[in-house]
Amino acid sequence: MTIKGYATDLDTAAAISASVGLACDARGLPRFIGITPMPIYAGTHKGKMFLPLADSSLEQVLWRGIKMKDFPEFQQIIDTLGGLSARVTIQSSSLIDPNAPTEP
C-alpha cells in the first residue's frame, strides 16, 4: 500500500508536530489532533522522518465544521514543507522497523 506525505529531517518534523499542538492550544482546545513523525526504514527516503498527509486528510472536518485545509495554520505548515506538491509517496511497509522485537 502506498501512502502520501512529507519526508523530512528530524528537527523539521519535530517542529511541525509541535506547531499542530500549538494550534490547538491557541484556540483553548484539547490536543485532539496531532502529527507524529514516523521513521522511514526503507526505500528512497530511508533515514528521514515521515509526516503523513493523505489527500483525504485535507477534507476531514476537524472542529466546528472547519476542514483541515481551511485552518490558517495548515497553510503555514504546508508552505514550510514546500507545498502540497512537495509530498512524496512511499510504501507503507517502509515505516515498519525491521529490527523491532517480535511478539510471542
Place this chain on the structure above:
Amino acid sequence: MFYAYANRLGAYKPGLDPDAAAYIAAVETAGASVTADQKNAINTFVKTGKSDGWWSSLKRFYLPIWAQAAPNAVDLITATSGTFNGTVDHSNVGYVQGDGSTGYFNLGIGGLSAGLTSASALLFSLTHEADPDTAAAWNIGAITGAPGLVLGKGFGTNASGRVTNTGASLTGAANTETGILTMSATSDSSRSLRRRNSSGASSLDTSAGESAFTLLNNLLYALARNFGGVNQATVAKLGSYGIGTGLDDTATDAFTLALKNLWETASGLTLA
C-alpha cells in the same frame, strides 16, 4: 386551569444525568450537532450503566460517531480528549476508520494509570465493518513483547485479545471480528473474550489466566496497538472503543447490550 396544569406536567422531562450532560456539552462545544434522540440515547446508556452497576468500571469510553475529529476524540467518562494521529477518516456518521498504516487514536493514558490491573481489566471495541486483510490488526491496546493489553484481530477473521505478561492470547473462531468485542479479566485466574453481534452475546474463548503481574503502562492506542509506536493498525470501521476494570460475563453482556442500543440509536446503523 387543570388542563393548563396537566399540560405543564406533560411537558416536564427529567433532567439529563450529569455525566451524560457533561459529555453532550463537550461534544457540542467541539462542534457536534446532537439531536434529541441522541441525547436521550446517551442519557439512557449512562443511567442504565449506573442502575446495572457496570458504569463505575468504565475508565475511558469513546463514541466516534460525530463525523468530526474534535467531538470524536471526547471521552464519555471524563469529558477529556485523546489525540488522533495520521490518516483517519472522520467523514462518516457512526464510525471512524484509519488507513491501516499511519492512522491511530492515542488515549493518552496507560492501563495501569487508568486503574486496570492483571486481576481486573476490560478492553472493548465496536466494529461496524471488519478489516478485510488477513493479517493481524488491532482495535485497541498496547504491547511491549510478551506483556500485552490488546483487543482486535489476531489473524484471518478471528477475534483475539490479551491481558497478559506471558504472551497468552484468547482467540475466537473464524468470522468473529465484527460486532462488539470485549476482553475481560476479573481475577488473575480468569480471562474471557466475548462478542455481541446482531444474533446476541456469546463466549469466544476463556482461560484460567496467569500469575499476578504488574500491568504494562504504555499509552493505549485505538485503531492500532502501541508497540513502540503505531503497530498493526486496522482499517476496520470502529464505532466505539475503550477500557475499564474487569466485568464478569453477566455484567459484560449487560454493558454490550446497552452499547449496542446506544450506538444503533445514535448512529442510525445496525450492529453487524
